[in-house]
Every structure is written in C-alpha cells, then in structure tokens.
Amino acid sequence: MVTFAGYEMPLHYRSGIISEHLQTRSSASLFDASHMGQAFLGGADPAAAFERLTPADVSGLHDGQMRYGLLMNGHGGIRDDFMVGRLLVDRRLYLVVNAATKHADYAYISGQLTATLSVEPQPDRALLALQGPKSETVLSRHSAGIAALTFLNVAETRVAGVAAIISRSGYTGEDGFEISLAAADAEAVARILLDEPEVKPAGLGARDTLRLEAGLCLYGHDMDESTTPVEAGLVWTIGKRRKLARDFPGAERIMQELFRGPVRKRVGLRLMERTPAREGAEVVNSLGERVGRITSGGFGPTADMPIAMAYVQPEYAGDGAELAAVVRGKPRTAVVSPMPFVPHRYRRRTG
Amino acid sequence: MDEIRFTESHEWLRMENGIATVGISRYAAEQLGDVVHIELPVPGKTLEKGAEAAVVESVKAASEIYAPVSGEVTAANRDLATGLGRISTEPEEAWLFRIRMSNPSEAERLMTRDQYRDYLKGL
Numbered sequence: 001m002v003t004f005a006g007y008e009m010p011l012h013y014r015s016g017i018i019s020e021h022l023q024t025r026s027s028a029s030l031f032d033a034s035h036m037g038q039a040f041l042g043g044a045d046p047a048a049a050f051e052r053l054t055p056a057d058v059s060g061l062h063d064g065q066m067r068y069g070l071l072m073n074g075h076g077g078i079r080d081d082f083m084v085g086r087l088l089v090d091r092r093l094y095l096v097v098n099a100a101t102k103h104a105d106y107a108y109i110s111g112q113l114t115a116t117l118s119v120e121p122q123p124d125r126a127l128l129a130l131q132g133p134k135s136e137t138v139l140s141r142h143s144a145g146i147a148a149l150t151f152l153n154v155a156e157t158r159v160a161g162v163a164a165i166i167s168r169s170g171y172t173g174e175d176g177f178e179i180s181l182a183a184a185d186a187e188a189v190a191r192i193l194l195d196e197p198e199v200k201p202a203g204l205g206a207r208d209t210l211r212l213e214a215g216l217c218l219y220g221h222d223m224d225e226s227t228t229p230v231e232a233g234l235v236w237t238i239g240k241r242r243k244l245a246r247d248f249p250g251a252e253r254i255m256q257e258l259f260r261g262p263v264r265k266r267v268g269l270r271l272m273e274r275t276p277a278r279e280g281a282e283v284v285n286s287l288g289e290r291v292g293r294i295t296s297g298g299f300g301p302t303a304d305m306p307i308a309m310a311y312v313q314p315e316y317a318g319d320g321a322e323l324a325a326v327v328r329g330k331p332r333t334a335v336v337s338p339m340p341f342v343p344h345r346y347r348r349r350t351g
Numbered sequence: 352m353d354e355i356r357f358t359e360s361h362e363w364l365r366m367e368n369g370i371a372t373v374g375i376s377r378y379a380a381e382q383l384g385d386v387v388h389i390e391l392p393v394p395g396k397t398l399e400k401g402a403e404a405a406v407v408e409s410v411k412a413a414s415e416i417y418a419p420v421s422g423e424v425t426a427a428n429r430d431l432a433t434g435l436g437r438i439s440t441e442p443e444e445a446w447l448f449r450i451r452m453s454n455p456s457e458a459e460r461l462m463t464r465d466q467y468r469d470y471l472k473g474l
Contacts (some may be wrong), residue, residue: 205410271443274388298411299388301410327413
C-alpha cells in the first residue's frame with residue numbers, strides 16, 4: 001500500500017506489477033480509480049462556460065461523446081488534464097480530473113461561475129477501470145448493449161443492476177471501460193467483475209507502467225503549471241475553432257509557440273543499456289552537455305526494456321537522436337523514440 | 352549450523368574460507384518486487400564495509416546494496432542477469448557477489464537469522 005494524493009492505495013496486489021501489467025495487455029484488469037475527481041457541470045450552457053478555462057472543443061461534443069483536454073492557467077501552463085463527456089440527461093457535462101488537483105480544479109472552475117455554469121463535485125461516486133482486450137466480453141455479461149460504445153463514447157446505463165456512467169476509455173493504451181457508480185455500489189460491482197475468469201485486480205504500479213508505455217502524461221510529472229501544451233506535444237487537444245478564436249487562457253503564448261516552436265519538447269526515450277532511468281535524471285548529448293530531464297521513467301514490461309519520457313531541447317527531439325540519461329553518475333545511452341512505446345489498441349468506430 | 356548473517360540494510364552473507372558471499376534477504380526481495388536489472392561490482396574492486404557495492408533495480412525503484420564487510424570483490428554473479436526472477440523466488444541462493452574479507456571480525460557483529468527475524472518484527 002502507498003499513499004497517493006491523500007489516498008491509501010495498493011501499489012500492487014499479490015501477483016506483482018509486471019504480472020498485473022501483462023494481464024492488462026493480454027486479458028483484463030480491474031483498477032480502483034475512485035481517487036480521481038468526478039464532477040458534473042450543469043447550467044444553461046456549461047460547455048461555453050468551461051471553454052473559458054480550456055482550449056478543448058467542449059461545445060462541439062456530441063451527446064454521449066467524451067474527450068481529453070487540458071485545464072489552463074493564464075500563462076499557457078497546464079493546471080490539470082481531464083476527460084469531459086456530454087451526458088444525454090439534461091445535457092450535463094461529466095468531468096473527471098486528477099486526485100491531487102481536484103479541489104483546486106473545482107475552485108478554479110467555480111471562479112468562472114456564471115448563470116450558465118454550476119460545478120457539482122461527486123465525492124460519493126466511485127470509479128472502476130476495466131482495462132484490457134477482454135474488457136468488452138466481460139462487461140457485456142453485466143451491462144447489456146455496452147459493446148455498442150466505441151472509444152470515447154459515454155453512456156448513462158446500468159451494470160450488474162445498478163446505475164452507472166460508463167465510458168469506453170482508460171489510461172492504459174488498451175481497450176477498456178471506466179465505470180462511474182455510487183460508492184455504495186462499487187464493492188459489489190467490483191467483486192462481480194473480479195469473479196470473471198478473465199479479470200484480475202491491478203494496482204497503481206501497473207497503472208503507471210501501462211500509461212508510460214502508452215506514452216500518456218502523468219500530471220505533476222510529465223506536465224505541470226510551467227509546461228505548455230506545445231512543449232508537451234498535446235496541441236491535438238486544442239480545438240480547431242479554439243485556435244482560430246484564441247479565446248482560452250494563455251492563448252497568446254501558445255499560438256506564438258506554435259509558430260516559433262517551443263524551447264523544449266516532450267520525447268520518448270529507450271534506454272539501451274537495461275538500466276532504468278527515472279524521474280529527475282539528467283539527459284545529456286554526446287558532448288556530455290545537459291539538454292533535458294526525465295519526467296517519468298522505468299521498466300516497460302511489454303516493451304521489455306527501460307523506457308522514459310523526457311523534456312529535451314528541440315534540436316535533440318527528433319526520432320533516433322542518440323542521447324544519454326545520467327544514472328548514478330554515468331551516462332547511459334538513450335535513443336529518442338516515437339510514442340506510444342506499445343501501440344494503442346483502442347476500439348475506435350469503424351466505417 | 353546456519354552460518355548465514357544479516358545486515359540492518361537487509362543483505363545476507365555466508366562465510367567460507369575467509370570469503371563472504373552476499374545477497375539480499377527474502378524480506379528485501381519482497382519489498383522490491385519484480386527485479387528488472389542488476390549492476391554488480393567488478394572483481395578486484397576493494398570495498399569498505401557499508402560502501403555501495405551493487406544496485407538492484409525493480410519496476411518501482413533502484414535499491415543500493417551495501418558491502419556488509421570490507422574486502423576485495425572476488426566474484427560477481429553474472430549468470431543472475433538472465434534469471435533475475437531467482438532474486439524473488441530463492442533470494443538466499445541468488446547471490447550477487449563475493450568478497451575476500453580483510454577484517455573477518457566485522458562479520459561477527461552482524462545478525463544471526465534469529466536476531467534478524469526479531470529485527471524485522473520491530474520494523
């Protein structure tokens with residue numbers, strides 16, 4: 001057990017991080033993600049109000065559609081990342097934010113409170129993540145019609161007889177579902193899913209190795225208030241309409257960076273000498289000059305080698321650039337590599 | 352008689368003819384979880400008791416392994432690199448390195464198995 005954002009959480013269960021990681025890639029795992037912040041944004045036009053804090057296209061969401069976005073500060077820095085979906089009932093928005101930032105996020109969003117926006121945190125909702133290629137097969141036994149959802153669809157439905165908001169999403173790079181339900185129902189539903197032969201429990205450790213292999217940023221590590229979406233390679237989260245309108249916090253800086261290029265860029269690194277390089281390790285060029293820093297790093301069980309994310313000067317950010325990460329005083333060869341390290345296997349809509 | 356000794360930093364050590372064989376305890380192995388890489392000392396290197404001798408990397412973190420006694424490294428278990436799982440499954444067989452002790456009395460001050468068991472209870 002470890003303390004994470006004020007929550008006591010399992011780093012791993014009995015079988016260990018690598019086994020839980022591989023289980024997720026080959027079958028299905030259940031993660032308790034109840035520490036995440038869940039909220040409803042209501043009112044006459046919550047999307048328009050929320051857009052004052054994010055460059056994501058929130059107004060353009062269709063009913064039952066979800067998307068990933070960034071909550072911005074006025075300097076173009078990232079306050080948090082989130083998932084936001086448009087629910088069918090009352091056209092409310094369903095928001096999921098990080099555990100460590102949730103209270104600050106709610107306060108920040110409430111600061112935009114107008115007649116058109118109400119923020120309703122949902123501390124009594126739990127969040128279960130069922131992740132892996134067998135997730136659909138498993139969940140279909142307990143939630144009729146769930147297979148009709150494709151990647152980043154969200155629906156108010158039922159699972160094992162109780163009400164739930166289920167989205168086809170996750171942070172592992174695999175197909176899967178996130179199940180939001182009343183905390184009082186969560187244990188029973190979790191046990192039902194864990195009773196399925198395809199499913200085993202997985203903890204924070206595997207969640208971290210899976211998202212790292214998937215090339216997904218961990219807030220507070222791979223991005224923070226001093227990081228811009230351009231540096232982080234998250235420009236794709238900025239809606240086209242939003243870019244033209246420049247109507248989000250930090251828009252001037254971000255648009256300038258888009259045209260002139262950022263001073264640093266997030267890249268993937270493969271460590272060629274088997275020694276993992278972890279958060280905080282310096283990245284140097286062939287002359288030994290410091291050109292960046294690792295923000296997440298460790299061993300990738302599916303990649304079967306140490307991998308990392310780093311921010312480096314743009315001239316070193318090209319795929320194949322040969323750099324080194326300094327571990328215990330020694331430079332270890334690190335090659336800039338495209339992300340994800342392990343291909344995403346989302347169930348996207350076809351045709 | 353069990354000749355194994357333990358340190359407070361969870362290394363084990365076995366002595367034979369003035370050579371100490373060193374590994375990590377079952378407790379340490381359980382704390383580390385899956386081991387993914389090790390860095391071992393180069394034979395010929397002289398280590399002071401308490402000096403960093405090796406590194407065991409798990410998925411979670413890097414853990415330094417300290418020399419439980421002073422002396423010269425005579426061997427490193429290179430074969431372990433292809434069977435890292437042994438550190439978890441049979442930690443008291445999966446030795447890391449050997450030291451020719453320059454001061455064997457240092458080993459006498461280490462914990463016996465019973466003393467180490469009591470020490471773990473107090474953690």
